[in-house]
Amino acid sequence: MGINHLAVVEQFSGSFTEAVAGHLGAPVPTCPGWTVDDLVAHLAEVQAWWTAVVLAKGAYPDEEAARRAADTGPDRVEGWREISARYVAVHEEYQRGAGPDAPVWVWWNDEQRDTAAALASRQAHEAVVHCWDAWRAVGAVGSIPAELAVDGVEEFLGRFLYGKPWEGGPAVLELAATDTGTTWFVGTDGAAEPARLAGGAADARGTGTAEELYLLLWRRVGLEEVTVSGDRAKAEALIAWPSLK
Incomplete structure (x- = not known):
């Protein structure tokens, strides 16, 4: 049946809540300059915004309503x-009534429209990555299942390969999940x-678990956390190239 992404949002948002409680002043090493309080405010803003997107049913959302809802x-x-629970409930209701192919406004394609x-x-992996940030900030132990990490790598490669003009010359990196x-x-x-x-000769190869490669792409861990062979500078x-914005 594949991954139930809304269930992932609910699960990892819940784990995030458990991790951050009582630690709002702690720094977040993977988000330099942020405290846990900033991280919570950010994820609240994100999920409030996408709640407004779902409610707009394919149109551009009401920005002011989204801003108020993020408070x-x-x-x-x-x-x-409460903001997170509302996002899951609103999204579930929309999909239940209109189906998984129902339209929503998005930023990641030229049409600004997806299902x-x-x-x-997208929201599942937003929750997963920031839950991992919270775990790291508070010293909690948590893991990302391999199937979900593979899904996350696929999602990253489909939506986040953009950045400033490339000046690094020819370069190919293979990522291999052990x-x-x-x-x-x-x-x-x-x-x-x-x-x-699709494939081809690689200048460098990064080998690690699916979770490690997922976190590597999101720059939550560095190349020192995986095994690298070949041209390390190109890897x-x-x-480092994707803007992650």
């Missing part, structure tokens, strides 16, 4: 929990921006 009130954690199911995927046997290729001939490739350049 957590005086109890940051409880306010966040409710695609949005659920626990799932999955491989991915990212690179460029030097004349175009890096993109996902570093390709990992």
